[in-house]
Amino acid sequence: MKEQQYYRKVIDRLKNCYQFSRHFIATGEALAAETCDPIFPAVAAGVEQLEEFTVTRGLEVHLPVVGERSQAVLMPLDIEIFLGADQHRLYTDKEEQKQLFQQVHPLMDFVQDIFRSRGMPYLLDYTPSGGHFLFQNVLGYRATEEVREIGFVEEDLVRACNYIDPGDIRRWHGVSIDTARVFSGLGRLAEYLALLAMKAFRENEDRGLLPVTISDSAEHCVNFDNTWSEGPPYLRAIRSPFSLHKKNREKYDNRHQPPLADVIGACFDGHQATETGDIDLILDCMWDLEKAAAHAQNFSGFVPCSNATMIDFVREYKASDLYAFHQDFDRQQDLARGRALESAKNEPHIPDWTLEILGSPNPSALQPVKL
Numbered sequence: 001m002k003e004q005q006y007y008r009k010v011i012d013r014l015k016n017c018y019q020f021s022r023h024f025i026a027t028g029e030a031l032a033a034e035t036c037d038p039i040f041p042a043v044a045a046g047v048e049q050l051e052e053f054t055v056t057r058g059l060e061v062h063l064p065v066v067g068e069r070s071q072a073v074l075m076p077l078d079i080e081i082f083l084g085a086d087q088h089r090l091y092t093d094k095e096e097q098k099q100l101f102q103q104v105h106p107l108m109d110f111v112q113d114i115f116r117s118r119g120m121p122y123l124l125d126y127t128p129s130g131g132h133f134l135f136q137n138v139l140g141y142r143a144t145e146e147v148r149e150i151g152f153v154e155e156d157l158v159r160a161c162n163y164i165d166p167g168d169i170r171r172w173h174g175v176s177i178d179t180a181r182v183f184s185g186l187g188r189l190a191e192y193l194a195l196l197a198m199k200a201f202r203e204n205e206d207r208g209l210l211p212v213t214i215s216d217s218a219e220h221c222v223n224f225d226n227t228w229s230e231g232p233p234y235l236r237a238i239r240s241p242f243s244l245h246k247k248n249r250e251k252y253d254n255r256h257q258p259p260l261a262d263v264i265g266a267c268f269d270g271h272q273a274t275e276t277g278d279i280d281l282i283l284d285c286m287w288d289l290e291k292a293a294a295h296a297q298n299f300s301g302f303v304p305c306s307n308a309t310m311i312d313f314v315r316e317y318k319a320s321d322l323y324a325f326h327q328d329f330d331r332q333q334d335l336a337r338g339r340a341l342e343s344a345k346n347e348p349h350i351p352d353w354t355l356e357i358l359g360s361p362n363p364s365a366l367q368p369v370k371l
Contacts, residue, residue, distance in 0.1 A: 001289040003058030003244060003259060009293035011055055014242040016301030018047045020067030020074075020136060023169045025237045026053045027060045029250050044169050058259075060244050062237035063134075063303075064170070065228070070179035072138045074303065075186045076238035077193065078225040079107060080130035082216045090129050091248035091260070094287045097128065098280065103210045104130050104222050105279055108265075110197055116268060118313060121304035124266040124275075125241045126282050128248070130222075131265065132238055136305045137182055143310035144182055150314060150323070151184030152330045153177055156337070160232050175234050183236070185314075187229025188326055192317045194224035217369055227366050241303075242296055245286075261285070261292040264299045270307050274298060 007014070018024060023044050031041035042062075045053060053059050065074045081104050083089060090097050108124070108131055115122045115133070125132045137144045153161070161175040194214040201212040204222075213221040228236055239245065245260040263285045266275035276282060276295070285292040317323055344350075345358055357364040364370045 001293065003289070004055055006244070006261065006289040006293050007054040007058065010242045010296045011051055013296055013299065013301035014054065014061070014240065015047070015050060017063055017240050017242065017303060018050065019302055020072040020138075021047060021064050022068035022172075023047060023064060024050055024053070024240070025062040025064065026057075027062060028246060030057065030059060046169060058244065060246055061240050062243070063240040064234075065183065065236040065238065066175055066179060066233045067136070069173050070139060070176040072136045072305075073144075073179055073182040073186060073233070074238070075133065075135050075137065075190070075306075076228050076236065077111075077133035077190055078130070078228060078238065079104065079111065079133070080127070080223065080225055081210070082129075082218075082221050082223050082225075084219045086220070087129070088252045091252045092254060094283065098283055101279065101283065107197060107201065107212060107222050110200060111193065112266065112268075114193065114196065116273070119270045119307070119309040120268075120313060121270045121307060122266075122268050123241065123264065123299075123303050125239075126263045126265045126286065127239070128245060128260055128286060132262075134238070134241070134303050136303050137186065137310075138305055139176075139179060139182065141306070143306050143308055146311045146314040147185035147189070147306075148178055148181045149185070150188055150318065150326075151181030151186075152326075153180045153184060154334060156334075157232060161234070170234050175232075180233055183233040184229070187226065188322075189313070189317060190224060190226050190229060192320060192322055194226065195320070195322055197224065216367055219369065227363075230366055241299075241301060258289060260287060261289055263292055263295060267299055267304065269304050270309065 023046050025042055025044050027042045029041060031043050032038050034043055035041045054061060065076055081100055090100055111133060121135050123134045125134060137147055157180060158177060161177060161180045163171060164174045165171040198212050205211050210220055210222045211218055213223040215226050216223055239262055241262060241264050243262055245262050248254045248257050248260050263282050265282050266273055285295045357370055
């Protein structure tokens with residue numbers, strides 16, 4: 001099945017993913033001539049153009065974290081296998097990917113158990129290296145208000161969120177500070193989930209398995225990639241359910257392969273789940289667009305919204321030492337703009353590789369193994 005044929009089969013469900021969004025992000029090397037960033041070509045466009053970028057052009061598409069006019073914030077929980085220089089093994093051969101996926105599957109089940117045991121809605125979208133747990137948090141709901149209260153927004157970020165740019169669809173209306181605080185709160189809950197998992201799987205290495213970590217902090221690990229929470233919410237997006245996944249071709253140069261596809265494994269509304277428990281079937285669909293299109297018919301594409309059970313989960317987090325750590329951090333005074341970088345560059349006796357990170361901090365300064 002061709003890329004465009006696949007998208008034609010799933011387009012109605014794909015559109016439902018953007019229930020709260022005014023725009024989407026398209027990515028891929030085919031956009032290199034349309035953007036000023038040749039390394040990661042991306043274009044933001046209105047949802048009315050979604051069909052053009054998918055059914056016609058066959059591009060990857062990403063779902064913004066912040067909804068139109070700040071009406072909702074998406075939780076983009078990202079769990080993946082990280083293999084450093086060996087990451088290509090997940091994208092080269094389906095059978096090898098299946099073997100490697102045995103390392104991450106117990107963690108996915110662990111997170112699902114956390115959500116289901118508490119009645120917390122989510123959509124689980126599997127990717128070639130792991131999966132995304134997604135749920136919307138609608139502003140004005142009591143549960144979302146609880147998340148907002150645990151968030152914190154620095155002064156620089158307040159100014160950035162207030163900025164309006166008529167030439168950038170992502171910043172037509174700015175981002176409300178309440179919405180930015182919800183985004184921050186979700187990042188802290190993602191850290192709490194990572195902490196629970198790291199405790200539950202702390203014996204992995206003793207058993208010959210990959211350690212469970214946060215944000216690629218080991219050279220080979222299964223981890224919560226929480227780097228999405230580090231920056232401004234208006235720039236954050238995550239690959240949409242039903243999207244093609246072209247990393248096998250465009251990053252690892254497996255040009256003989258068709259593109260892969262992200263595949264939904266479960267959608268839980270807080271009471272009932274529509275799901276596929278057969279991980280082999282999920283991975284088969286990932287490598288076969290015809291199977292992926294058929295499997296997609298089991299799901300509507302609507303991302304579920306958090307409910308009142310989020311209130312108890314926030315309270316659970318607030319009873320933890322992690323909450324006390326975050327509160328202490330919030331009370332600290334910000335350094336003046338540029339002061340941290342200036343002080344670091346003037347520090348004596350630091351190695352050349354550290355200076356390279358200071359000179360080009362994105363993304364190295366976001367990677368714990370480098371820090």
